[in-house]
Amino acid sequence: MRILYLHQHFSTPEGATGTRSHAMARALAARGHAVTMACGQYAGAVTGLAGGFRRGRREGPVDGFRVVEWAIPCGNAMPLRRRAGAFLRYAAQAGRLALAEEWDLVIASSTPSSVALPALAAWRLRGIPFLYEIRDPWPELPRAMGIGSPPLWWALDRLADAACRNATAVIALSDGMAETARAHGARVIAVLPNGCDLDLFGPGIAPWRPPGLPPDGMLAVYAGAQGPANGLGLLLDAAALLQAARAPLTLVLVGEGAETPRLRARAETLGLRNLRFLAPLPKRRLAALLAGADIGLQCLAPVPEFAELTAPNKLMDYLAAGLPVVANLGGAAARLLAGGRHGPVGIAVAPADPAALAEALGALARDPARRRAMGRAARQLAERRWDRRLLAARFCELAEAAAPPRPRLALA
Template structure:
């Protein structure tokens, strides 16, 4: 079958950002299907043009492991302002026009809600070609915006987004959600349970074999920490990522002379402030590194002992969690320290670390004071076993393929 995916922020190999659709598509290609991903050439994670720098072309095509990417030139931006909105609108407008000019026709179109305009573009393309439309609601817009306190329930934008969400729910043959409890959320909107597909983020079990060695300046940091327990965080440095609690714990751990160091890899609007705070407060056991290519992450995780995921306390997590970095940690056999007031997380189900629901600083300090290296290894092995069984991309791709085949068969009858 021919599958098209509209994900504004999708990235391929040798880049920085979420590779959900690339990883999923690789497995679908192995099964004999054709997959095209329509994405922006401007990298959202690094905030820079990545594929069409100094080019007048409106788009270009690339192929990675059989997965076709169409990189679409969009408006650049540096922060969440009107230029980012322009970036979203330019992607949606251009993606629709470029898709309509393709010589082939998709059987199934997936519109991914990294923002509503991208998902709506997927619907319009599916309608144009009379294809089956799947709506992937990765974030529960507008509910996420309310739960994170970004917008009030009475804000007119919430009303508009709610109408768009309802429209996409009703137009989709299936709605894909990444959180286990989000099935109930979609059901509460009047959508039949059998139309909702739970397809969480996954782990590429072959990623380690294809890993790239990190740059020498990155390796040198880990070389300095060879006699330490290394706790690592990879990802965005924003307010929602709650990284101050890591600095709080690191400060206490340093005072207690516990041999633990913290490595934070990534970028974001809070990074400069966090670095200044670490300098001003003399928190010398925290190291900040720039974002690295996804293919370098496995080698860096191999040199760490614990993965950190300090989620902010927000009602949005009542629907479940599925961060890419969580499965990267677990797949690398790292135990995870997870701050999250939620039962039934992958960490808990796997017995692959520790879930801390409150007093994160004190609990983290206690964890490192009382947990031996052998214990960390056992917890990490549990995490890896769980990921292989429940989140391997080949298994998730099979689950999606079965539903697609069923829907195409029904359509042809």
């Protein structure tokens, strides 16, 4: 099949952001499909292409598939109006590509949900079937956080209705996201969660710690976006409590976002000597940092909808790295941390309780045997349930079922 894969925020593992679409595109290409990945320029992403843009576009082969990249910068640190403009510019360029070439299937991976626009255009004007992948449910999450306005949420609701009702199938990253797809009229829904890259992250990776960190002290690492949705002020409050208790633990925040300047200023005001900020790291460098860490940190703002409507990449990275996890989430994440037959893989605390978060971190810092047991259970859970290679095979099966062979005109 000829597959057009639309993901505005695509990155290879050389970048500092999620690599799910890279893994899925590689798996499709390995099964003999001709895949074109269409993307923009996401902050922290590395597409694998080199050289300049010609008329705002460049393309070339990357890891067995074709990548088309447009010079459309986008990132979490940008104001909402500029990001919205980038979303619409990408949708326009992707729409032209969807209609300019022959495709058997379009895969539209959100966020942003505007990625559904070119898929809908190809379906309506050319009869090309499409899969719609929900990685973050819009407008459910923006509405829950009060981001945007009722007219914008109404428009996003109608777009979600159109995408879910007309897609051959909807792929959701969690059961909660599947429920939102069902509410928008999806007929066929498959839950295919984020997976663990067991080759990139794992116990065999050589550990690394950046200069300036205690060489023998314990590290708790948060690696991800630093925006309003992440609620990282809670980590600063917990760090202050740990510092007052003289806990031998340093918190490392890796990433950037709209909240980064405010967080840095507040950390300085609080005089936090046990907290460090690092710029976003390429995935391979992050894997080395996690190999040298003791605890993985998962944090989100105390929004009730987050309990079932999120599927953080970083949580999968921690499990693959064999780290015990401390999270301020209920719902799906808390159930995951409860573990299975090999025991719990972490500790879940209340969403807005810095004292409970500090206590959980301090308890793990004081108990190396418990940390090791949770870390072993985390890696075992990653291998048994969240292996990305197994999830990619299922993704390929869904794509192949979505586009039965179509007759082609014979050339004279």
